[in-house]
Amino acid sequence: MDEDRLKVLVKLTQDGQFNCVENNMKTYGLMEAARDKHFGSSGDTLVHYAARHGHLDILDYLLKEVGTNVEVYNNDYKRPLHEAASMSHLACVSYLLQMGAMVDSLKKADWTPLMMACTRRNLSVIRELMDYSADPFLKNKDGWNAFHIACREGDPLVVAHLLDVAPDVWKTKSKTGRTPLHTAAMHGCEEVANILLERCRYASDDKDSCGITPFMDAVRNGHISLAKLLLEKHQASPTAVDTIGVQPVHQVAVTGQEGALCFLVRELQVDVNQRATGLEFTALHYAAKEGHASTIKTLLDLGADLQARDKKGRTALHMASIGQHAEAAKTLLRFGLEDYPDASGITARALARKTDVLQVFDCS
Incomplete structure (x- = not known):
């Protein structure tokens, strides 16, 4: 019976029904059972669900009243901070950091919360993480750092901010030798490519491990105006x-x-x-x-x-x-x-x- 009631708590948490979550916890004595309960194939806890959906009141209740650890992780080693950062929930990110969450914790494939945040165009979340000393130079298993990921997403404000805070963060290559300029060119992120050409010192026709240049990435994906930018500003061949x-x-x-x-x-x-x-x-x-x-x-x-x-x-x-x-x-x-x-x-x-x-x- 407790198992069924715990599953109900998952739905209530996802829906943000704080009063119902609290009432069910107290009425059926579920606080101890729910504290460290992992659900389904993902192994998520109620804290993961609350952080992912941005329900700060439930998150606060689960950590302070129920007693779930702020560093609890699921089967992919994702912490609540990964969830909140990946979904751009600034209030939850701030709260978790204040509660002592490790800013550079690693999930599966060595992704940090900052990397997760850079998959979204939300500068406020990225600023908050970096204010807590998130390291933009850390690399995931593919050799990508947060800057590389930001260049793929194409938000010029995020890219410019990362360069302001960490001027050398552009000096990075993936395990296949790809630079952030390759990535911006492949995805047609012209504004970002322009920033990279103005503020970074990438070699013309820098090649990845397959010999692909940023110009090749641009034209083979149909980004002609970006290809022209590389010709004009980078002397691409x-x-x-x-x-x-x-x-x-x-x-x-x-x-x-x-x-x-x-x-x-x-x-x-x-x-x-x-x-x-x-x-x-x-x-x-x-x-x-x-x-x-x-x-x-x-x-x-x-x-x-x-x-x-x-x-x-x-x-x-x-x-x-x-x-x-x-x-x-x-x-x-x-x-x-x-x-x-x-x-x-x-x-x-x-x-x-x-x-x-x-x-x-x-x-x-």
Whole structure:
């Protein structure tokens, strides 16, 4: 019976019904049972629920009257402070800190409350944590610090504040070698990228462990204005290569960013038929392999060589068949690409396995 009544307390706590929580505790003598009770697969306590939903009165009651420890943790090692910070509940954050919560406690994957706060655009919570000496230089298991996370979320006020308080916090890389500038570029956070370029000293075309530059991140995700910012303020190269010899023109073909393709070829005069090292794919090969029929049309309009062959003598039609992309194969055939065998004598049709792809060749 107590188990059922405790479950009722969870709902009452989530809903913020303080009087009902208090009455149920006293009426059924649940204070001792509820003090350290962990619920469900998450292992949350009532304090976690109160902090997550921002119910300060219930939080105060649970800590002071019921006697739950302010550092109680769930199965992910999240403390109440993690919950309050992640949901931007300033009053709860302030209260927990006043009650002695450890400001830099770690949950699973080594996330601090400050990191959790930086996933939200709430400068007040971040200020409060840093007023209690939260360390913005700590890194999680992926090598990201709070500044890196803030740059992903894209709030310029948060990013500027972190730089004001900790001017060297930008000097960080993830375990895969990615800088906050990479992250801002990938997510199209142009205002943040502008702050980083003005206030930080990132090297032009700094590469992560895969050889990706911030400019590559910007264009392959379709953030053209941010890419222009990197060209103008950071002297980014539109033809840099990653670790496998792929250039931005190839990357945008993979992601099907046709606006970025036009920007690279028409405005920056990048060679649309530039080959990646290794297998010597062109952008057309990559677009066909991914099945981007519309991107294939755009590439051909930009002057892509329909007959281009890779190192193994394969055309874009072979790539479309390897990927089992019927529409891409149909588009290439419609534009006049014939099913020539590759260097090993294998035709694109021979690589087709799906019925709809085979029908494309049979009807051509």
